Amino acid sequence: MTQSFQKVRALTGMKDILPDTSSQWETLEATVRAWLAAYGYRNMRTPVLEQTRLFTRGIGEVTDIVEKEMYSFTDALNNEHLTMRPEFTAGMVRASIEHNMLYDRPHRVYAMGPVFRHEKPQRGRYRQFHQIDVEALGFAGPDIDAELIIMLGRLWKILGLSDIRLELNSLGQAHERAAHRSALIEYLEQHQEVLDEEARRRMHTNPLRVLDTKNPAMQDMANNAPRLFDFLGAESLAHFQEVCDRLSDAGIEYRLNPRLVRGLDYYNLTVFEWVTDRLGAQGTVCGGGRYDGLIELLGGKPAPAVGFAIGVERLLDLCAHSGEVTSPPECQVYVIHQGAAAQRLAARLAEQMRDEGLRVIVHAGSTGFKSQFKRADASGASLAVILGEDEVASASASIKWLREPAIEGQPQQETVPLDRLMKELKLKV
Structure with missing residues (x-):
């Protein structure tokens, strides 16, 4: 007697994109490619698999991504520790170092494709999800920080999205963050009674992330914590002010958010997020900032860099309401x-x-x-x-x-x- 074959289904959090829907993806991708070309950005494609140490070194060992969200395994053939990319930046920086891209000039590059994180699936976020990643490698000035944000403002207009708002902060430089870190740890130690388990675990390893809490019981504590912005020196403040001035010149509205820190260790100076209320609690559509130390950290010669990533599923979710990205007919x-x-x-x-x-x-x-x-x-x-x-x-x-x-x-x-x-x-x- 032949045994019946049990039906195979897609893995949890890994979604099929069928033809009626994929046509919307293709329309969005074509729009994005034309938008990036208008600013001189060129496509880069990196492998899905990288050595695990690229991400533990670049993203940070005590981040949520590295601690509990990466799909990592040991390759049985050569005993290498490998990880399916949880984000694009580290791999793109690795490629720029390996191929000596910054030897003669800076580069404007972008990538689009799947990334993988073993987190709880939620609206607009899956375990295999997709990002548009844009990086300006080798550019030091606040003019490029502002250009990237202004670019995004143009994209929202192209897509007919009007209810996305910009939040902005500066993380300063390493020595300024070190001074703030000491003051913050001391403050958190004095308020341990209101810290949840996650915050107590992070208090000494990644205290900045404690301030990014969504726990209602910790909001007053987080609001009254020492602000990194108050520890910034004249150079960092001047960089940030120049970014703000250029955004004002372009008519880009923003809100200063001193608790905005982003989830990865490599950021410095400008950080930003574009957020919306239409996607529930997970309202970040795009996030990024400057990461001047990452290229050197990953073995390259010191060089500045800044970039951002957009969640494609979340962006398509927003576009579905605007009607700007629709399925084209099968034929004419x-x-x-x-x-x-x-x-x-x-x-x-x-x-x-x-x-x-x-x-x-x-x-x-x-x-x-x-x-x-x-x-x-x-x-x-x-x-x-x-x-x-x-x-x-x-x-x-x-x-x-x-x-x-x-x-x-x-x-x-x-x-x-x-x-x-x-x-x-x-x-x-």
């Missing part, structure tokens, strides 16, 4: 045919239409006209080209509008000679 022209000669003619004509740049589907099989028209309408095509015995005999084709004609008063259906078909289609589609 759907070819309907009846009879063997018409079916062969349909295939030849469709290739000519594609030569002219049209997107065309030829009905597969030999079903009746009624079912073919039903499928043509479902395709979203603007026009149907109809070929039957009469059309084959007269070397003609019928063109029928499946939607409203683009020009008022134009007939819903007309028959044209085959030698005029391409010209008529190009005029109508």
